[in-house]
Amino acid sequence: MNSFFITTPIYYVNAKPHLGHAYTTVVADAMARYHKLIGQETMFLTGTDEHGDKIVQAAEKEGKTPKEFVDAISARFRALWPQLDVANDRFVRTTDPEHISAVQAFLQKVYDAGDIYFGEFGGHYCYGCERFYTEKELENGLCPQHLTKPEFISEKNYFFRMSKYLPWLKEHITANPSFIRPERYRSEVLAMLESGALEDLCISRPKSRLTWGIELPFDKDYVCYVWFDALLNYISALDWPDGDAFKKFWPGEHLVAKDILKPHAVFWPTMLKSAGLPQYEHLNVHGYWLVRDTKMSKSLGNVVEPSDMAQRFGPDAFRYFLLREMHFGSDASFSDEALVGRINADLANDLGNLFSRVLSMTAKYFGSRVPMPAQLQEDDKAIADLCANSMRNFVQLFGNVQFAQGLESLWELVRALNKYVDTQAPWALYKQGNMERLATVMYVMLAAMRKTALCLWPVMPVASGKMLAQLAQPVQEGMPPVANIEDEIGHFDGLEPGLVVAESSNLFPRIEVKKEAAEAKEPKPQKKAQDKKADKPQEKAAPSTATSPAEGDTAAPAAKPNVExxxxxxxxxxxxxxxxxxxxxxxxxxxxxxxxxxxxxxxxxxxxxxxxxxxxxxxxxxxxxxxxxxxxxxxxxxxxxxxxxxxxxxxxxxxxxxxxxxxxxxxx
RNA sequence: GGCAAGGUAGCUCAGUUGGUCAGAGCAUGCGGUUCAUACCCGCAGUGUCGGGGGUUCAAAUCCCUCCCUUGCUACCA
Structure with a gap:
């Protein structure tokens, strides 16, 4: 398989982008670049979700039409990504005409297959539970929780016969251990399926209640309910049903935060199954960034702003931190101290300083020309072996979405190189006039630095380019530095002797900490679900909808109609x-x-x-x-x-x- | 309350099937070095591996129980 397709969720445009969005998108970008680096043709998709009640309300508040409103917010998302060196290939909007027609084509297909029915039952609404009950669930016609008689609500809707495919889904997940990863989320979904709580999915809303949505092709009085609409972006953006991109890139993999596990792990596969389309390869699920709470609130302006971070510390360092600090799947804690700590320790002291010292010695001893190495000795071979191992591990771990571990593996090499400088002491060789040995040592370091820079391209594309440029390597913006990094693992050469490298380097300046420590003493990290709101539809769960979108965004609720x-x-x-x-x-x-x-x-x-x-x-x-x-x-x-x-x-x-x-x- | 996942050095975390598994990085202390971004290298740790009980020649690793944390879930008229 020589193509790769990765998606972020399409972000709900009721608020501006925050750290959670930035993380997901940066990871997706790094994955896309990684796959380019192993020689695959890649397609990286992100976008915005622009339908639903919340949008209509938010637009009204600003005196705009929904379309005007979503145009503005969508543009903000699109403007952010270049600031983080994110290079998506496509950007999908659920208001795109192509998306709308694809959704309708899909709906028609599933409808024709008999998997969509008009909801005759499921109208027993208990106000206490805020949900509908089926006949079977009621006890003597009463709500089992409140022992009250539920009201029969006559609002009928269309349902997707999801339950029909749940047994299949369970088998599929069981048979494909990496279908949902990491493992913990796979177990969670299996538990969900075991529990038997999942039913058919309501996929419509009457136009009398909601007009801002995609009209059902088989009933003009209804629009499509959010999830069905939103999930289909993953193929509509590939020009499904007839486009070449779909043929080329589907199936791909998805990247989501844990709050939208269920729609992606249950709704989406069953939808694909019903439509007779191939399943996605992997659902990669990550955790939340917790943010230290110095009474964090919007009024204090204390929220983590991705573009602000990128400006203060540089997109490369910010990206490195995001990928290095969070163990994919678990929650992680974000703070300036942690960020500065990583930058100083890993980037400035270890990596940046390595480039600085080696390039400066190359300038001093060889006029910045890459020297011709002599026979490698034991110590040199040890570095070459470690280099191959680190690269191998890095490549394998990155492919397994274990980004932190992959980077750690690469840093074993970086640290070993710093140690190698000390043990070989080029300055001593120089004084002794041992130029042959000196040449070998310098070559070993320069060659290993090149390999390191190649590996880092997915994580820090710009810095990687700078490192390679300093090593006199050709760099083409937007293109991976080598056709296939895996071809670089088996051999240690690749750096042409005679090339003129940079005389000095200052890739990652140290960040001096002074007052930052004082500010950040007392407050304890407090949970802040970064991703929670933005990625999911906001309308209240309705008949048999398994999702129950969280309410309570920080924005004030919409005004209610007047009363007497x-x-x-x-x-x-x-x-x-x-x-x-x-x-x-x-x-x-x-x-x-x-x-x-x-x-x-x-x-x-x-x-x-x-x-x-x-x-x-x-x-x-x-x-x-x-x-x-x-x-x-x-x-x-x-x-x-x-x-x-x-x-x-x-x-x-x-x-x-x-x-x-x-x-x-x-x-x- | 139910279900799930976790509690390992000050911090972030590794620890496959029970026997060098008591570790890494950061932070701390001491020493070394000078090519370098006051950097790098070496050494030193501290830990009742959440508490208690049990199985075993042997458990962080298996079993029981309790405590705590987190997530999902129910009740919040």
Whole structure:
């Protein structure tokens, strides 16, 4: 197989690009370059996802049409990639006409195959669960959780018969250990399949509710629901069904963050299966970057900006850090100190200094001409062997998406070269006038440095080019430095004696740290799911949709329609004092409160505060609540009202009254 | 609460099927060197390999149990 196709997810354009996007895209770029470096023709695709409710709302807010809005944000993504030396071959947008027609062709194909049906059932909607139940799931016609009668919602939709292919999928994943990698995510998907929780997939929305989407070819009253639309970018961008690119590059592999594992590991393969298309080769799943939280918030402007990092430290160093610091698949922690540490230790001290010292000696001893080596001795052969080993490991590990390990393997060589300089002591040979030996030693180092620079091209394309240029190697921008790096492993020559190399080198200047240490003392790393929001559709899960996109982006929620004053007056809002607070015995997130509203007896209200307030801290607190909500049973206890809070999971607070008013006071 | 993955030197992590497996890099201390980006090289560590119990001649590595972390999941009217 001599072609290679890699994709990032198409990024959801409701916000600007952040570290998570940058990581995924840089990794994809490095993979694409790696495959070029082993002699394959590659296609690297990224793009933007531009359909869905959230987009319409965000556009309205800015007084733009959805199209105007997505044009602007999509452009921002596209503008970022060159700053990170990312060279994608194509950029797909779900609003491209070619994409739209491909989605419709695909839908028609699956429809004709009988795998799409109109959803007659699945209309039993429980408001408590915010989901639909099938007849089978109901207990005596009631919601099994709330024991209430679900409402039959008449909104019908089209469903993809995904369940039909789940047994096949399980076999496929079992039979192909690297279909989903690393292993942990493969197990996760298998567990998902075992659990039997997956059902058919809702793939439509009525136009009455959502118009910003792709019309179904077999029903003009419906548009395609997000995932179906979004996933198909991977082949629409290859000009499926008829394009040459598809024939040439499919199947390829995908790169995603762990939050969108399910759609890529379950929806997408079953879709391909239904349409009779070959499966992708690999789904490569990475973790999150956690960011040290110095009260990180948008208001403090403390968020990690990829373009900012690239400007401050250079795209090469930033890319190196991303690939070296994160063990692919696991989460990693991002901080300026870690970044500076890597740059100084690995790039400046080890690699940069190696180039500097060797080139400077070559200038001094041989007028910057690559000397002709004599017979290699033991020490020299040891370096040559190590060089071959490091390269072999590097190539193999990179192919296995083990980027950190691959780089580590290469650095074994870099460190050994620094040591070799010390043990051979060229300056001593020079003083002794042992020019033959000196020539050999210098040649060994220069040759090994060349090999190192070749390997680094996928990771640091510009710096690699500079290193090679310093070694008088031909470099053509955008092209891999050699036709196939694997041909470079078996032999140690490749550097022509007589070439004139650079006199000095300052590839990676040390970054002096002074005040940075002071700033970064106390705060503990806090979880910050970088990728979470942007890559996935935002609409609430609907009938049988397995995804449940996370809500709660930092942007304020969209405005709601006006209500009449009477409707507001209908609410019985009051102030009360918490007298009793304890954890709900059967629910982790819920506190059971008994609150005095001046009613003569305490009122029991259940509230999802357990993750934000300790029970003992609640006692004595004055709270605001809605009293006349219909009582609801939650996990065995009944709640007679709702405590008012503001904020989201990240930062949640209770509403309070700023003066002392009696319990039971009305809020108006 | 259920399911899953983890807890190994100050930090980030390696440790295949139980027997040099107690390691690497960074950071720290001491020494060396001078070609070099105050760099590089050498040496030195510290670790009850989360706690406890068990199997075994032998366990970080297998079993049980407990604790903690993370993710997914349910309840948050």
């Amino acid at each position: 004053f009477d409707q507001f007056k209908a609410l019985d809002l009051r102030v009360g004092t918490v007298k009793v607070a304890e954890k709900h015995p059967n629910a982790d997130r819920i506190l059971r409160l008994e609150i005095d509203f001046g009613e003569g007896e305490l009122r029991q209200i259940l509230s999802g505060l357990a993750e934000h307030y300790a029970p003992e801290d609640m006692v004595g607190k004055r709270v605001c609540a809605v009293l006349n909500l219909a009582p609801r049973k939650i996990r065995g206890l009944v709640s007679h009202g709702m405590v008012l809070t503001a904020g989201s999971d990240n930062a949640l607070g209770l509403l309070a009254v700023d003066r002392d008013v009696p319990d039971g006071s009305e809020i108006a």
